[in-house]
Amino acid sequence: xxxxxxxxxxxxxxxxxxxxxxLSQKLDEELKLMExxxxxxxxxxxxxxxSLLPKNIKLLSGPGCPVCVxxxxxxxxxxxxxxxxEVIVTTFGDMIKVPGSNSSLEKEKSRGADIRIVxxxxxxxxxAKENPEKIxxxxxxxxxxxxxxxxxxxxxxxxxxIDNFKLFVAHKLIPPALxxxxxxxxxxxxxxxxxxxxxxxxxxKAYEEVVNRYDLPAIVAGFxxxxxxxGVKGALKQKVEAQVEVEDKVKAKVENRYGRVVKDEGNQIAxxxxxxxxxxxxxxxxxxxxxPNSGLExxxxxxxxxxxxxxxxxxxxxxxxxxxxxxxxxxxxKLPYDCQLFGDVCNPQHPVGPCMVSSxxxxxxxxxxxxx
Amino acid sequence: MEEILLSHGSGGKLTQNLIDEIFIKELDNEILRSKNDAxxxxxxxxxxxxxxxxxxxxxxxxxxxxxxxxxxxGTVNDLATSGAIPKYLSLSLIIEExxxxxxxxxxxKSVSETAKKAGVKIVTGDTKVVAKGEADKLYINTxxxxxxxxxxxxxADRAKPGDMILxxxxxxxHGIAVLSERKGLEFETIVKSDTAPLSGLVSDILExxxxxxxxxxxxxxxxxxxxNEIAEASQVGIKxxxxxxxxxxxxxxxxxxLGLDPLYLANEGKLIVIVPEEEVEDVLEAMQxxxxxxxxxxxxxxxxxxxxxxxxxxxxxxxxxxxxxxGEMLPRIC
Numbered sequence: 001x002x003x004x005x006x007x008x009x010x011x012x013x014x015x016x017x018x019x020x021x022x023l024s025q026k027l028d029e030e031l032k033l034m035e036x037x038x039x040x041x042x043x044x045x046x047x048x049x050x051s052l053l054p055k056n057i058k059l060l061s062g063p064g065c066p067v068c069v070x071x072x073x074x075x076x077x078x079x080x081x082x083x084x085x086e087v088i089v090t091t092f093g094d095m096i097k098v099p100g101s102n103s104s105l106e107k108e109k110s111r112g113a114d115i116r117i118v119x120x121x122x123x124x125x126x127x128a129k130e131n132p133e134k135i136x137x138x139x140x141x142x143x144x145x146x147x148x149x150x151x152x153x154x155x156x157x158x159x160x161x162i163d164n165f166k167l168f169v170a171h172k173l174i175p176p177a178l179x180x181x182x183x184x185x186x187x188x189x190x191x192x193x194x195x196x197x198x199x200x201x202x203x204x205k206a207y208e209e210v211v212n213r214y215d216l217p218a219i220v221a222g223f224x225x226x227x228x229x230x231g232v233k234g235a236l237k238q239k240v241e242a243q244v245e246v247e248d249k250v251k252a253k254v255e256n257r258y259g260r261v262v263k264d265e266g267n268q269i270a271x272x273x274x275x276x277x278x279x280x281x282x283x284x285x286x287x288x289x290x291x292p293n294s295g296l297e298x299x300x301x302x303x304x305x306x307x308x309x310x311x312x313x314x315x316x317x318x319x320x321x322x323x324x325x326x327x328x329x330x331x332x333x334k335l336p337y338d339c340q341l342f343g344d345v346c347n348p349q350h351p352v353g354p355c356m357v358s359s360x361x362x363x364x365x366x367x368x369x370x371x372x
Numbered sequence: 373m374e375e376i377l378l379s380h381g382s383g384g385k386l387t388q389n390l391i392d393e394i395f396i397k398e399l400d401n402e403i404l405r406s407k408n409d410a411x412x413x414x415x416x417x418x419x420x421x422x423x424x425x426x427x428x429x430x431x432x433x434x435x436x437x438x439x440x441x442x443x444x445x446g447t448v449n450d451l452a453t454s455g456a457i458p459k460y461l462s463l464s465l466i467i468e469e470x471x472x473x474x475x476x477x478x479x480x481k482s483v484s485e486t487a488k489k490a491g492v493k494i495v496t497g498d499t500k501v502v503a504k505g506e507a508d509k510l511y512i513n514t515x516x517x518x519x520x521x522x523x524x525x526x527x528a529d530r531a532k533p534g535d536m537i538l539x540x541x542x543x544x545x546h547g548i549a550v551l552s553e554r555k556g557l558e559f560e561t562i563v564k565s566d567t568a569p570l571s572g573l574v575s576d577i578l579e580x581x582x583x584x585x586x587x588x589x590x591x592x593x594x595x596x597x598x599x600n601e602i603a604e605a606s607q608v609g610i611k612x613x614x615x616x617x618x619x620x621x622x623x624x625x626x627x628x629x630l631g632l633d634p635l636y637l638a639n640e641g642k643l644i645v646i647v648p649e650e651e652v653e654d655v656l657e658a659m660q661x662x663x664x665x666x667x668x669x670x671x672x673x674x675x676x677x678x679x680x681x682x683x684x685x686x687x688x689x690x691x692x693x694x695x696x697x698x699g700e701m702l703p704r705i706c
Binding site for chain 1: 375376377378379385386576630686687688689690691
């Protein structure tokens, strides 16, 4: 933790804020940066960073909260699954409170459904081993950070012949989502603060295509206050340089400012593991819709491990709750305060949308730390 | 149909809702309404503090303690935080069929040792055994009474702007110690539960001042939740200095790994003390000299702004709301 203390040291943070403030005076217009990752949103709120930045720099949260972008249909399917007596549902804790159309996993648990919170998918494999008469399903929600860990658990289950272990694959991929966002005319973003954890796996190079196509800076940043401010400074600097040299305009670039853990190429072993087990498919994001090549499914030879290939979960058509602005908030078009439900109708005790319950949800972050 | 969820028992907002909307609504009286950890009773001129607590911890043995030690400390501490000298305890057990007798003996031995340390006697009890699966190993209820000096007026609604807030040592250790033993989560840690009887510390404080406004033990829901309760009850603001909060590096590291916030983790040997500003140095000194107060620190101050709200100020000048715990803390996803 001594290492981390450095990144919270006021002796380092204050000069950084001064640099940002000086640079920001050179901006021609407001700078809107999107922090793609929900963990960044949480940290920004937790450390009160928004209040320390100059008024012409805005931080907007992005789609990087895996629970928040899980579609209503999938949530309803997970809930339906948990009601089946032959099934044990295992999940990371974040999914438990997410409201479905009529229920939640938390409510089903209180009614007797066998739902178990695990910290690691390997624990779910253990549960499958201990309960051979049951089907043990792990809710595989998450981005590139989480996918390899779950893939490794599945490989272990396959090797050990634990056939009653299944996945509910609802994984999503970050770069295609960024591409889709930047293609959306409603979305106005001048730069990206890219997710540190995801980047450990996919590498900082993974953002180059997006950066080149849309000519906007993308900074890979860590999660401590100094890391995040350093990311803001990086994007700000690029922006200021780009506006000065009009004739020979400087191209925007990817900067890896989380070099203590992120490599340009990412983690090859993890990437190989994902390719071995999964193939890329189109998938629906909550509030955004279907994004091409942004999801995964198990390859044909492993299809029997996808629970939806084993059990038919017909939940009909699911609709997202009325009035919930999760979609626009995920796209950085609205702030949580702008949602008419925020606070009174929708709060952590009575969440309407997943953004209010996930530990990385924007609404949860604003409600918890930044309530006005 | 609304049902009881685990979050209703977490000590946070949903627990408050149950208390307000069901218990106080149906059982209302002036003593219950004060919502202190112990009821203060007037019995023919004698002032008594009276409280009860049930213990359902899983696992029943954890680093630094067990359910027996906890059952004594919990009730003793609820008495001590009203300023009372704890005297007598009852002990009721609900035992699941199949519990090894050696484990029961070990628990009761801890009850005995802890009671001695806290200066209380166990004077009555009850035993029930239920079929396997109908309880989880062992549940304990203790009820306690203590005597209370008429000079004292300690209550969660007495904090006033300007008062100083102290705590007697490192936060979150009980929470991390228990989590480290929980099934499916086993991890190695050197953190031990802080379970301790606080009656000695309280009497050491009361020796240097009778002006103590609030004493509370931040158990379930942690420091953050208890301070919110105080801010609410006293209708004051509370401002904490983040860098003054005593949190060990191991608890900080384990919390980061698990996605938890130490300010919401349970403590079983911690005391929040609120005193007028002019008393704070004497109280701090008395606390630091006491067995369970060596690492005591001043962590913040009561303010007149934003009544009912707790604000945490960090060392680079930003501040944020420190809310009550809403629901059980859950592991994070990535």
